Amino acid sequence: MNTTRGIPERELMHRHFEYELDGLKSNIIKIASLAEEAIARSIRSLLEQKKEVAYEVIEFDKQIDAYEIVIDNHVVDILALQQPVAVDLRFILAASKINNDLERIGDHAVNIAESALVLANAPHIKPLVDIPIMADTTKHMLRDAIDAFIHRDAQKARLVLEKDDTIDNLNKKIVGDLVALMRKEPSTIDQALDLIRVSRNLERVADLTTNIAEQVIFMAEARVVKHHLNELPEK
């Protein structure tokens, strides 16, 4: 048996693989926290009408973009050098897709910050009550989805999917209220459109978060829930 300092070679390779996987998990946690932070800041810049915070979000996105590339290269290296199979292969492929989803969440934070910049030029046309609720719900969905990924917890991921209806309903309510306001007060049209844009961007963030949850279930159960949520057996 080949050994290095008394440790069998196969065991060494396995330890090295575990080390690489842990590194990949840490990187995903890191980019997820950057994406979460970007959304939180973009909403703060909107609510508090702080342009400097909005500019920070736009600048901050470069860090997220850079992180995505680091993780993409890490994925290629692990696949090429370790040639994992079965569950590990699915975990790494899921990490690759989740990485992409998280980078896109950063892009939506930039879109929200851009609307916040415009909306900081005048008092808000209405008190913003539902948008912070939507942002908060999205944040918890994202945390749960990432936690489900790290712990390969399909049940927790499934709970994330269920929350997506809450988000869709909040978005409909926000858009409906704003359309009513535009109709009553056509002078509010421009600002109302930017608020609708914010709401739709949050809805897209929640969509991307459900994508992440779907990846976790796909990976953990090695079957496809995506597009088949209603056909799943009860837990």
Added chain:
Amino acid sequence: MNTTRGIPERELMHRHFEYELDGLKSNIIKIASLAEEAIARSIRSLLEQKKEVAYEVIEFDKQIDAYEIVIDNHVVDILALQQPVAVDLRFILAASKINNDLERIGDHAVNIAESALVLANAPHIKPLVDIPIMADTTKHMLRDAIDAFIHRDAQKARLVLEKDDTIDNLNKKIVGDLVALMRKEPSTIDQALDLIRVSRNLERVADLTTNIAEQVIFMAEARVVKHHLNELPEK
């Protein structure tokens, strides 16, 4: 040397791998043509105010979803059984991400069809001139991006990225015109919002298409253009 019917084993394995890669390419071409068809039909349902065509698009999306899953599983199988490295590994990872982007394009066709259903209830508030131009430009971008992928042609992919500005400008013009109309005629607000939704969905399709082009460049040149387009040397 191990041989089977006179063909060396290594050569047999290589042929099998080429066969699998060709299958993956065919699958990507197939799902891309389904996505392109979905967008074309959704725009036709809007322009001709044909509800039955809009319903077809919504129904048709199930085929695209099913195809995405077939391709996802194909990617896992190739990676697990063939353990490719270097350029082939990057090609397969690119296929996996492009697959995901194409499925999302199908989702945007559904969004457009949903707006078309609402907009079929009354005559259009204005002649739709820019939306078909935008749809047509997007279609050509998508075809070129897929062609660039199949032929690993980074230069062609780069041309796709350049067209994204045209799309952004068309979207701005469409939204601007509709906002002006809403302000002049508040009774058009509902329909104008649905037309803005169509335009933004087409913009997202073009974004996803540029993602595909970026994957091709990443794969073909094994370096990252994503987020760094301006830093690239001139061809």
